Amino acid sequence: MYYCAESLHSRYLLTTKDKLAQQHGVRIICPDRPGFGGTTDVSPPNRVRAWLDIVEGLLKHLDVRHVSIVGYSGGSIYAMNVLFHLRHLLHPTRPYVALLTPWVHPSHSGVSALKIVGFLPNGLVGSYDRLLQLVGNMGSALQFGNILSGLVSSLSQHTAPLNPATDSDAVALEESLSSELFRRVTSENVRGISQDSLLLLKRDEYPGCWGTWNDYDTLVPLLSKAEKEQQAVDSLASLLRVHVFFAESDSMIGTRIAPAWLNHCWRPEQCGEFIEYASDTIANTSHNNILDLRFGVMGQIFQEMT
Numbered sequence: 567m568y569y570c571a572e573s574l575h576s577r578y579l580l581t582t583k584d585k586l587a588q589q590h591g592v593r594i595i596c597p598d599r600p601g602f603g604g605t606t607d608v609s610p611p612n613r614v615r616a617w618l619d620i621v622e623g624l625l626k627h628l629d630v631r632h633v634s635i636v637g638y639s640g641g642s643i644y645a646m647n648v649l650f651h652l653r654h655l656l657h658p659t660r661p662y663v664a665l666l667t668p669w670v671h672p673s674h675s676g677v678s679a680l681k682i683v684g685f686l687p688n689g690l691v692g693s694y695d696r697l698l699q700l701v702g703n704m705g706s707a708l709q710f711g712n713i714l715s716g717l718v719s720s721l722s723q724h725t726a727p728l729n730p731a732t733d734s735d736a737v738a739l740e741e742s743l744s745s746e747l748f749r750r751v752t753s754e755n756v757r758g759i760s761q762d763s764l765l766l767l768k769r770d771e772y773p774g775c776w777g778t779w780n781d782y783d784t785l786v787p788l789l790s791k792a793e794k795e796q797q798a799v800d801s802l803a804s805l806l807r808v809h810v811f812f813a814e815s816d817s818m819i820g821t822r823i824a825p826a827w828l829n830h831c832w833r834p835e836q837c838g839e840f841i842e843y844a845s846d847t848i849a850n851t852s853h854n855n856i857l858d859l860r861f862g863v864m865g866q867i868f869q870e871m872t
Contacts, residue, residue, distance in 0.1 A: 567871060568621065568633040568655075569596040570641035570648065573762045576602050576751040582740035583864050586733070590868035595633065597624055599644070601758020602751075608758075610765040610772040614647050621648055625655065632657040634871035635664070638857060639818065640766050642668035646785060647777045653792060658803065662871045665810045666863065667819065667853045668828065669766055671781065675824035677817070726850040729862030737859045782831040786841075793840035808832065809870060810845040811863055816853040 567587070571579050580596045587594050600616050601607035608616045625633065633655055637645025642665045648655070649663055656662070728734060765775050779785035793806050810832075812825045819825070825845070832843040851861050859865075 567592050567594050567868075568625070568635050568648065569594060570617075570635065570637040570645040571596065571599070572639035572641055573759050573766065576754070576756075578747050578751050581747070582736070582743060582859065585736060586859065586865055587868060590865070590872055592868050592872065593630075595624070595628070595630070599758050599762070601761055602756055603754045605755075605758070607755075607761065610761055610769070610775045613761060613765055614644065614775065614777050617644050618647060618651055621655070622652060631655075634660070634662040636666070636867060637663070637668065638666040639853065640669045640762055642666075643766065643776055646779070646782075650777065650779060650785065650789065650792075653796070656806070658800075660871065661804060661806045663806070663808045664867045664870070665808070666856050667813050667816055668810060670819045670824040670828060671766075671768060674781075674827045675819045677820050677824075726855075726860060728860055729865075731862050731865055732859055740859050782828060786831050786836045790836060790838035790841055794838055797840050805840055805842045807842045807870070808844075809867075810843075811856060812845060812847045813851040813853050813856045814847055814849055815851070818853040821847075 569580055577596055577598050580594050584594060597620060598605045600613060600620075625631075634657065635645050635648055637643075645663065645665065653661075728737060764772065768775060774780070779788055789806070796803050810828065812821070815821065816824075825847070829845055832841075832845075834843075837843050848856055848861055848863055851863075855861070856863055
């Protein structure tokens with residue numbers, strides 16, 4: 567499984583999911599995105615291209631031929647580029663993509679706080695990493711009141727009911743480690759979060775920074791065409807499965823307009839007959855915690871991809 571994480575993209579983020587992954591026979595690949603950890607920072611216009619090079623180069627180095635793709639929040643933009651440009655990396659008989667609370671631009675979501683962020687100068691948005699590290703060094707949580715914090719998912723603790731299929735000990739361990747994971751992430755280079763914030767907002771200064779497809783409503787027909795062409799070459803090729811998981815509460819994209827718009831982008835007449843699309847809203851979750859073991863989503867994804 568190749569994981570394209572939220573804007574705070576660090577190799578640490580899925581460490582607490584490793585035991586569950588092993589139980590399902592899944593290997594998680596979650597490298598730092600440019601500007602995190604020891605990686606070189608890359609400006610918004612070049613981030614997607616650099617990421618595609620990283621994906622292909624790393625998988626070749628690891629001798630991994632096929633993967634499933636999971637994109638979370640802002641990572642959905644990177645995941646969709648992997649799907650669009652590196653489709654050959656998906657498994658030939660089980661091609662699968664999961665998106666968790668995928669980022670939807672404020673022009674489609676209508677979330678007022680993110681619209682305000684859209685009007686902030688690049689210099690402020692581009693300094694978000696320094697604010698984040700300051701807060702991290704103070705030992706505070708990610709939700710520190712700045713409206714820019716909406717561009718990142720938190721490592722939060724909560725008391726929502728456990729999904730019956732989850733391991734309570736694994737959940738307790740994950741929640742006990744959340745502060746330490748956040749400390750480790752922010753103790754390293756996180757410059758990439760500022761560049762990702764600028765990319766996600768699709769500033770006029772960076773045309774085409776999401777890729778040649780520009781947005782989901784133009785991407786889906788292109789994917790449909792590509793899948794149709796693939797079927798013409800290989801009639802035994804399996805349907806591409808795309809599963810989107812929305813949160814019950816979501817301050818980033820909202821819970822009504824953005825999910826409805828995104829589902830409309832993936833409607834049957836857009837997907838064609840070679841893409842199988844599904845979406846679900848996960849009870850008791852927020853944009854920031856939907857991937858926590860407590861809710862069972864990660865286990866469901868592992869089951870679906872194997």
